[in-house]
Amino acid sequence: MKIAVCVKQVPDTETRIKLSDDHSEVIEDDIQFILNPYDEFAVEEALKIKEANEGEVTVISLGPDRVKSAIRTALAMGADKAIHIECDKNPDDPFEIAEALASVLKEDSYDLILTGKQAIDDDHSQIPSILGQKLNLPAVNVVVKLEVGDGKVKAEREIDGGHEIIECSLPTVIGAQRGLNEPRYAALKGIMRAKKITIEEKHAELNEEQMSVVDFHYPPQKEPGKIVGDSADAVPELLRLLREEAKVI
Amino acid sequence: MKILVIAEHREGRIRKITYENISLARQLGQPFEVVVVGGNIANLEEDLQKYGAEKIKFYQNESFDKYSPDGYAEIIAQAVKEHQADIVLMGATATGKDLAPRLGSILNAAVANDCTTVEMDGDQLKVVRPMYAGKVLATVRLQSDVKVLTIRPNVYQAEHNPVTAEMEKLPAETGEFKTVVQEIVSGAKGKLDVTEADIVVSGGRGLKSPDNWHLIENLAQVLGAANGASRAAVDAGWRPHDEQVGQTGKTVSPSLYIAVGISGAIQHLAGMSSSKYIVAINKDPEAPIFKVADYGIVADLFEVVPKMIEELKQ
Ligand SMILES: Cc1cc2nc3c(=O)[nH]c(=O)nc-3n(C[C@H](O)[C@H](O)[C@H](O)COP(=O)(O)OP(=O)(O)OC[C@H]3O[C@@H](n4cnc5c(N)ncnc54)[C@H](O)[C@@H]3O)c2cc1C
Numbered sequence: 001m002k003i004a005v006c007v008k009q010v011p012d013t014e015t016r017i018k019l020s021d022d023h024s025e026v027i028e029d030d031i032q033f034i035l036n037p038y039d040e041f042a043v044e045e046a047l048k049i050k051e052a053n054e055g056e057v058t059v060i061s062l063g064p065d066r067v068k069s070a071i072r073t074a075l076a077m078g079a080d081k082a083i084h085i086e087c088d089k090n091p092d093d094p095f096e097i098a099e100a101l102a103s104v105l106k107e108d109s110y111d112l113i114l115t116g117k118q119a120i121d122d123d124h125s126q127i128p129s130i131l132g133q134k135l136n137l138p139a140v141n142v143v144v145k146l147e148v149g150d151g152k153v154k155a156e157r158e159i160d161g162g163h164e165i166i167e168c169s170l171p172t173v174i175g176a177q178r179g180l181n182e183p184r185y186a187a188l189k190g191i192m193r194a195k196k197i198t199i200e201e202k203h204a205e206l207n208e209e210q211m212s213v214v215d216f217h218y219p220p221q222k223e224p225g226k227i228v229g230d231s232a233d234a235v236p237e238l239l240r241l242l243r244e245e246a247k248v249i
Numbered sequence: 250m251k252i253l254v255i256a257e258h259r260e261g262r263i264r265k266i267t268y269e270n271i272s273l274a275r276q277l278g279q280p281f282e283v284v285v286v287g288g289n290i291a292n293l294e295e296d297l298q299k300y301g302a303e304k305i306k307f308y309q310n311e312s313f314d315k316y317s318p319d320g321y322a323e324i325i326a327q328a329v330k331e332h333q334a335d336i337v338l339m340g341a342t343a344t345g346k347d348l349a350p351r352l353g354s355i356l357n358a359a360v361a362n363d364c365t366t367v368e369m370d371g372d373q374l375k376v377v378r379p380m381y382a383g384k385v386l387a388t389v390r391l392q393s394d395v396k397v398l399t400i401r402p403n404v405y406q407a408e409h410n411p412v413t414a415e416m417e418k419l420p421a422e423t424g425e426f427k428t429v430v431q432e433i434v435s436g437a438k439g440k441l442d443v444t445e446a447d448i449v450v451s452g453g454r455g456l457k458s459p460d461n462w463h464l465i466e467n468l469a470q471v472l473g474a475a476n477g478a479s480r481a482a483v484d485a486g487w488r489p490h491d492e493q494v495g496q497t498g499k500t501v502s503p504s505l506y507i508a509v510g511i512s513g514a515i516q517h518l519a520g521m522s523s524s525k526y527i528v529a530i531n532k533d534p535e536a537p538i539f540k541v542a543d544y545g546i547v548a549d550l551f552e553v554v555p556k557m558i559e560e561l562k563q
Pocket residue numbers: 013037452453454455456478479480481482493494495496497498499509510511512513514515516517520530531532533536548549550551
């Protein structure tokens with residue numbers, strides 16, 4: 001099995017996002033970057049499938065030079081090869097990201113393409129579906145259970161209030177959701193091994209974006225709330241406020 | 250600009266987000282039509298008319314009985330072309346977010362998922378979507394001819410507005426589907442999802458044990474609310490992952506969010522701080538959840554919650 005895993009580098013979930021004075025961009029100076037949490041599930045799943053069926057796992061990431069550290073993390077977990085698609089700035093438009101990923105994916109014949117279900121910076125949750133359309137492959141996103149065998153996959157996908165079970169043929173694109181597996185930690189041996197792997201460099205030719213961010217703003221700040229009381233005796237007053245002031249119950 | 254509202258339905262019922270999107274389409278003041286795709290879609294027009302659908306286009310075909318992401322995307326793309334729509338509105342639900350990017354790929358249209366504001370700004374469309382799980386809001390510009398938007402549930406109000414619709418049944422020819430849903434495994438039957446609920450009651454590590462979860466369930470039940478959980482409760486195996494609220498869980502914006510025994514870590518706040526009203530029940534007055542709460546009780550949840558259930562039952 002030849003497996004590709006698309007990974008994105010994103011700010012740590014602890015990050016407080018700071019905007020430039022003109023609100024045109026997010027200031028990256030103090031940000032600690034990590035491998036997108038959902039992509040860890042994708043990497044883990046690829047490694048598990050490789051271990052069960054033999055094969056090769058290639059990680060692919062598009063972004064500025066700094067994304068190499070996310071690539072190294074995936075390599076340290078156990079991936080075999082890596083491709084870095086260089087571009088100065090992550091495009092705002094997920095179609096442009098997917099276009100660049102698709103063109104690199106087409107250069108090889110992968111049996112399975114894994115991604116995370118969503119990148120926790122832009123929160124598009126679009127790439128796996130776009131890849132499916134662009135590569136003319138089936139694509140299933142938000143997958144919590146995956147069985148691969150005999151040219152086919154059976155995927156269980158999370159929907160609102162339940163799960164859908166989908167069967168499709170390989171090759172296919174799968175977007176990993178939490179619950180799919182428990183990602184391994186990179187052991188020292190893995191980290192050392194990862195350092196010796198050469199990351200293949202490519203350059204993305206990006207087209208003009210059809211969607212772009214005009215500006216950012218902070219969400220409206222909430223006024224400090226009211227402490228209604230410090231014991232269960234405050235319950236009637238709380239319920240009164242919810243009924244009469246907030247009018248939500 | 251012409252808008253198509255894609256109706257979402259499940260088990261023979263239109264989902265609330267569709268009505269919210271009809272209201273939004275009306276607010277935008279542009280002509281709009283509602284598109285319904287499915288296998289068995291008889292009788293859906295009745296409710297759609299109650300919420301103001303004046304023009305409904307039906308694409309019925311037995312093979313749509315089972316949901317196919319690529320199959321549905323193809324037929325909706327066909328509808329967009331047939332009706333020369335400029336804007337497509339769907340729900341930022343599991344289905345909507347899955348379909349939108351596929352539709353965008355077919356139509357070469359830009360797609361913005363999970364929008365919280367859509368307005369006309371002159372003859373331009375102003376679209377705002379949260380990023381970084383709501384830590385910032387981004388105003389985005391879509392420059393393609395067709396623009397595909399999925400709208401976050403509960404942001405726009407569904408307005409009752411009875412009309413008599415002009416209806417049309419259109420041929421729905423399909424090719425081979427690449428993926429078809431074989432089976433739907435529901436959670437508890439009729440379980441209300443946190444993203445759609447008007448009220449959410451969430452519990453955290455403060456509940457101490459899954460054996461105490463009946464407090465959350467009972468409070469949710471008397472309020473007609475959905476159950477949510479912090480990641481600590483999910484990681485401990487007390488609750489299924491689909492209940493997790495936060496940056497790596499679900500983003501919710503109900504009218505009322507009640508956080509019980511939840512400290513309010515930044516990742517949790519990211520998922521719920523856009524709720525209209527927030528109530529926090531926590532024994533630690535320093536807990537960060539109080540910074541975003543509209544109303545708080547600083548006390549033992551094991552005393553407060555039973556009392557709430559008791560009072561609400563009366
Ligand atoms: C990559 C990453 C992603 C994450 N994503 C999420 C996410 O999506 N959602 C999320 O929720 N978290 C997320 N977290 C975890 C987050 O950082 C917190 O650890 C988690 O939210 C804490 O859950 P909690 O509030 O239930 O537990 P705690 O922080 O332990 O808080 C428990 C609270 O209960 C109160 N309490 C205890 N006993 C009582 C009592 N008897 N009566 C009243 N109050 C009581 C305590 O005062 C305390 O404030 C993420 C973390 C990481 C690293």
